[in-house]
Amino acid sequence: xxKILGMCMVLVLMVSFCSLAFANLGVENxxxxxxxxxxxNGLTAVGNDTDNDTDDPDGNESEIxxxxxxxxxxxxxxLGAEIRLLQLEKAILKNLLKGERVIAVLQAMGYNTTxxxxxxxxxxxxxxxxxxxxxxxxxxxxxFIDLKSDAKKLTTEFRDAIRDLLGDIKxxxxxxxxxxxxxDELQNYxxxxxxxxxxxxxxxxxxxxxxxxxxxxxxxEAYKNGxxxxxxxxxxxxKMVNMMIKEKxxxxxxELKKENINNQAFADEEGENAMLNFNERQQNRENNxxxxxxxxxxxxxxxxxxxxx
Amino acid sequence: xxxxxxxxxxxxxxxxxxxxxxVTTNQLVDDQQxxxxxxxxxxxxxxxxEIDGFFVSEDDEVEIGEMI
Numbered sequence: 381x382x383k384i385l386g387m388c389m390v391l392v393l394m395v396s397f398c399s400l401a402f403a404n405l406g407v408e409n410x411x412x413x414x415x416x417x418x419x420x421n422g423l424t425a426v427g428n429d430t431d432n433d434t435d436d437p438d439g440n441e442s443e444i445x446x447x448x449x450x451x452x453x454x455x456x457x458x459l460g461a462e463i464r465l466l467q468l469e470k471a472i473l474k475n476l477l478k479g480e481r482v483i484a485v486l487q488a489m490g491y492n493t494t495x496x497x498x499x500x501x502x503x504x505x506x507x508x509x510x511x512x513x514x515x516x517x518x519x520x521x522x523x524f525i526d527l528k529s530d531a532k533k534l535t536t537e538f539r540d541a542i543r544d545l546l547g548d549i550k551x552x553x554x555x556x557x558x559x560x561x562x563x564d565e566l567q568n569y570x571x572x573x574x575x576x577x578x579x580x581x582x583x584x585x586x587x588x589x590x591x592x593x594x595x596x597x598x599x600x601e602a603y604k605n606g607x608x609x610x611x612x613x614x615x616x617x618x619k620m621v622n623m624m625i626k627e628k629x630x631x632x633x634x635e636l637k638k639e640n641i642n643n644q645a646f647a648d649e650e651g652e653n654a655m656l657n658f659n660e661r662q663q664n665r666e667n668n669x670x671x672x673x674x675x676x677x678x679x680x681x682x683x684x685x686x687x688x689x
Numbered sequence: 690x691x692x693x694x695x696x697x698x699x700x701x702x703x704x705x706x707x708x709x710x711x712v713t714t715n716q717l718v719d720d721q722q723x724x725x726x727x728x729x730x731x732x733x734x735x736x737x738x739e740i741d742g743f744f745v746s747e748d749d750e751v752e753i754g755e756m757i
Binding site for chain 1: 701
């Protein structure tokens, strides 16, 4: 009988330790989530300050860290990745068209634009790379971060080269001349991007419906037809949620929060992965473009050039 | 003696069962409510922020800076 008692005591001790271990695991998980939330909050606080023209020509790593993470949250599915790549394509094309206009104006004024043309040649090659990037590739986020970083770098180089050439007063005049520039090609991109975003948001409406437990499709249909805007959809869903009982609403809030934090964690992880060997990849891309530009008989950035008259 | 040991064992089993049940339940609640404020009240604004984070604005753009 004493043996049984002894075994019971051992059992009690084992179960107690297991319970404590489980409880501790729960606390650790909570701490991990809390740390992640804190980390993300810190990132977005700085990340909102996007493109403040403080590009560092020597090292872009801190810049990528702060500007791209909020953008890559939606890239954990192919449609989200397609949206971001298309938006990048449009941004590069817009700058390319603007750059061409600037060069035309400067040439008419008699300036030497060799350096600017070299930068635009490289930007054209960059545009081709963005166009051929595949949104469903495993490394689509890394490609996006790399190519966006190159686009920012070239844009800054172009802007600095013009500043050297013209000075601030003439730049102001030039800016006024080029203020309204919306080509058909850009409009076409805007429409394509908007359609993809609509498709993405429609998927999100269905996901939210699933979480709320709504089967009525009228709102999703109205959004699809364009009779209801994204803001109205958000307001309608918010209204639905506020009519729910407290427990259900809290549960939904937790699920939404979890989903959003998972996206943030994805962006965080992918952002960190993109940092690895970033400079090496950048150097390789630049070498490849220079080679291509030389083969095509372009100016090739970095070739001898003269600034202005 | 046997009865005493038996009742003591029974008591221990009950204590263990209660402890395990408490820990498990507590952990489940933690999993579900780890994002809910301590007072248990999620504000309208907090929910709206989460819903807002679910969607992408149609005017959203990737910024690479201006050429001039």
